[in-house]
Amino acid sequence: MRSLIFALLAVAGPFISTAGAQPAPPAARGVSAESAPLPPEGEGRRLFLKYNCYGCHGMYATGGMGPNIVHSERGDVREAVMRGEDEGMPSYHQYFSDKDIRRLSAYLRSIGTDKEPTFKDWWIDIPPK
């Protein structure tokens, strides 16, 4: 009996141990910012759209009700985003990690270069440019 159990484990083992490591099939993938990694500036653009930064800073960050923030320094981005700003910019500190700040800054820095992502739908897995 014991050897039968061992034999069963030996057969099932590989399936059990690799189950968690399999990448999810495409159909089961979510649409979070983590689903299809883009270069940092692409992930930054995603965040910029997803968190409605564009609502105040304009679709391409060149300004609107909020100021033009093209090429903002990372420190300024961190401060504004984590703390919020006067004139109505909310704090996003509960949503963003350090990595997100780097991505947002990479996006703002890329504007006007050939690395600038210009897609508008953040939820698309692999957006066109």
Ligand code: HEC
């Ligand atoms: C409700 C409108 C609003 C939203 C939404 C908003 N901002 Fe702002 N933001 C502002 C305003 C207004 C200022 C300028 C405040 C001032 O000058 O006192 C500002 C300032 C900034 C600055 C400039 C700081 C500096 O020192 O020059 C950065 C960078 C910035 N926002 C980034 C972002 C990012 C990234 C997002 C999205 C996560 C965002 N903002 C969302 C209104 C907004």
